Amino acid sequence: MSSTARLNGAQALMQTLADAGVEVCFTNPGTSEMHFVAALDSEPRMRAVLALFEGVATGAADGYARIADKPAATLLHLGCGLGNGLANLHNARKGKVPVLNIVGDHATTHAPFDAQLQSDIETVARNVSPGFVRTSRATASLCRDAVDALTAARGLPGQVATLILPADVSWGAGGVPAAPPPPPAAVAADAATVSAIADVLRSGAKAALLLGGRALREPGLLAAARIAAHCGAQVFAEVFPTRLERGAGLPAVERVAYLAEMAGVQLAGLQHLILVDAKAPVSFFAYPGKPSLLVPEGCTVHTLCTPAQDAHACLAQLVQALGAAQARPTLQAPTRPTRPRGALTAPKVCKAVGHLLPEQAIVIDEAITSGLMLGVMTAGCPRHDLITLTGGAIGQGLPNAIGAAIAAPQRPVIALVGDGSAMYTIQALWTLAREHLHVVAIVFNNAAYSVLNVELERVGAAQGGAKAKAQFDLQAPVLHFAQLAQGMGVHAVRTDRAEDFCQALDYALAHPGPHLIEALVPESLSGARRKLLPWLLRSLPSLPQPVARALKRAMAP
């Protein structure tokens, strides 16, 4: 009789996960997950990280996988726990990030009694796990189910795979560990496609590569930059990259703008758009009378590789077809902004980050309106990773920071978040303190849902009166983020002067452990700028291209 014969389901599952390289589980358990929790102590390779709210656990799993390049597990409590975790799983899904989602359920024998927490978990899971939802039905096959889930999660593209684990399947005797899944098969590009795209690039027509997904790592960026150097194509990155490697020594790449009007300026005149692990760009939201698809009229879209293919291999094929292997890519020169001074503003916060960003940092950007200058200010900083809001579900930044810091404990993590965004998953601060993670959370406090003030006008609902405007106003009372952080055991300061902000950031970077810096800033799109913006956005399409480009750069660099 083998030594595994006495394992219960949870213990066998734990061993299977660890064997497959799943070493971290972000948890918010309840009674139905107690045997899984008890099994943690049977597997020394598994680290359990407790969150006070499921959205923190799922966002941490997302951030972890983006940096570790392998999935973590979550542990959630029935349908309600999954619901609480849904928004950040959505961000992971849209970012093609692998996550193994384990949702505890009532014992199979208990389900028919419709107890208080009974609900249809699978219907919720389908939202974020369209590719893999399975309720494990028997202890003996639980680990095979888990390996199937992992196979799905780690595939190309990566995805959120949801395994529903009934309590009796977990506690039942006779758990049988299963062997790890093989790595996903890398599918290269079709030779004819590569050849056709090479012809387009050689033709002299105005063409651009749009990189997304894994193409935004160093090998993909270098290949794309060689192609650009060789045949003059432009290179864009998708609007919200899952993980973008950038900084001095790497090719710089221009992101498609969030505002459709500005993206229109960027893409104007293109005759060919070549997708590399990216979708054709579409407007984030719909606006009355405006098109959803941002590809300019007359532009032909080509797909070099889909998210199901190996982007680096496909780009290498294209480089070879073009004979561009020896082309010298343009690399970003090292440069930093100066130290900002005076009354704090959102651009000065970005400037301070650029001034001080350490080597090998992980930068998480969820400061929707306040962070507009971040890209410019950090472009020539030492090499770093940028993580962004892939699915548009705010509340991602702080949880992502937990996962990133656990995946790369030696790297400093800087998370920039808006006041509105921070409040969705503010409980993340407690886990940062509990795990003593080296994360600097920068919260822009402008006491507003600033972006919605703009959106109200963009959707043509500018007749909004006092009640409507109150919906974007976080002024009464103004949140005090430093106090919130201190209440969760995180060192925190509140600043409204650039000098103080720089000092606080210096201090935080020098002292391992979590820190929160609250930046009191005026609303970034207030006053004249906010009044001007809708007019400018409307006018952009009709302006001469050079003027439009200059304006676009000034407005959202």
Add this chain to the structure above:
Amino acid sequence: MSSTARLNGAQALMQTLADAGVEVCFTNPGTSEMHFVAALDSEPRMRAVLALFEGVATGAADGYARIADKPAATLLHLGCGLGNGLANLHNARKGKVPVLNIVGDHATTHAPFDAQLQSDIETVARNVSPGFVRTSRATASLCRDAVDALTAARGLPGQVATLILPADVSWGAGGVPAAPPPPPAAVAADAATVSAIADVLRSGAKAALLLGGRALREPGLLAAARIAAHCGAQVFAEVFPTRLERGAGLPAVERVAYLAEMAGVQLAGLQHLILVDAKAPVSFFAYPGKPSLLVPEGCTVHTLCTPAQDAHACLAQLVQALGAAQARPTLQAPTRPTRPRGALTAPKVCKAVGHLLPEQAIVIDEAITSGLMLGVMTAGCPRHDLITLTGGAIGQGLPNAIGAAIAAPQRPVIALVGDGSAMYTIQALWTLAREHLHVVAIVFNNAAYSVLNVELERVGAAQGGAKAKAQFDLQAPVLHFAQLAQGMGVHAVRTDRAEDFCQALDYALAHPGPHLIEALVPESLSGARRKLLPWLLRSLPSLPQPVARALKRAMAP
């Protein structure tokens, strides 16, 4: 041309809702809801209450409806917003509470482009709205869709109805307001059923009524108490009432215990259990080798009325069939505990609440282990409403308090929540401050998921080691709830002495507006008590009934 001909969809919807008596909308909007937001100013009867997190908005809608006896609307942002709001909608669903859930979606023309926030909303909605999910497809029929949703929500039983509102249906011209739905038809009990149950009650066999849902309001309680006085039946309330009217002058009713072992003691020996707008009691969770159904063997279950029937009418029929109309119900005498002194403990907090509970209070109880004494300590207090955790999804208490206070602005609201529970929806404090609601939030801080320590042993996973136990430990760092409250603009104090707690509660009740009192208490189930509990629970079924009853009362009165 009528004056409504120029309404867009959102404006017509707003008018339809107000006409139907929906006067409050709990919101957390985004761009796709901007026209709904703009339309708020077109309808003076509609109050919009902003939440910083969707779980706060949905929990507030739940609390509102429990007190107002009519639905509020929510306004949520696509599938992710619905996900964030799911847990408290689940609690509403399980409590049969009417909620009109309005979920904004991308414009119908935008959906095929799979933008960042695109997801399958309906599949999420089915979890909490199995009875009514509809995506409105055209501006002209939007208000009819809304009335259908309201009809479903306000039916018997009440439910969560989800109306998905694409942005173009909202902004489109040609909105047509619709007439309010009729009140739901009240279905009385079948005469033969009433007669058979009357026979059972007259037979002298040991029988009990189990009241749930609306039967726990004054008319239902009085009718049941008359029946009990007339023929000696016991009366129980379901374990987690949606709203229980109680206090001096009303019949007192014993709730079925949360712990199945204790419920077994309560129900032991029953020959007939008569359900009145209640389900046959089942164990909250499943435990290895234990039954899920708590009805004792040999006990016959009768249904006087289902949740689809009018509980008060059915009870009145039964009273009449029994000739019990003149029976004198036993009413709770007025009594209060004395003022507690010394080091603060969870029972002393409950005692202080009993000592000071004002007239017409609304008490919200989500203090799972700490609140065990609350029922005993407030039994003889002035008449009040008790709201409990109907669906087991923690994070309900603070949001419920918002809704209850808005539904009954002249009544003081006291919400007792555990530290773990409070953190799921801690953002509720900001809305309490913003709306200046007269709510006293009492947070028991024992720095633990106390209930899970018990559950680990109850599920037979007692071999849990250090990693497992760390999953229930909120000690490093200890949360500082008073600081969290202050950071959201709520007056707050932190106490560890009963005298200070009483003083703080006195002050809070005397000063309208929100207050948080953090009660630092030792873990309620620590030390000897926690070691003893699993043994006691195991032993209860085999003990002589009088001993078991006495022990049950001592452990969870």
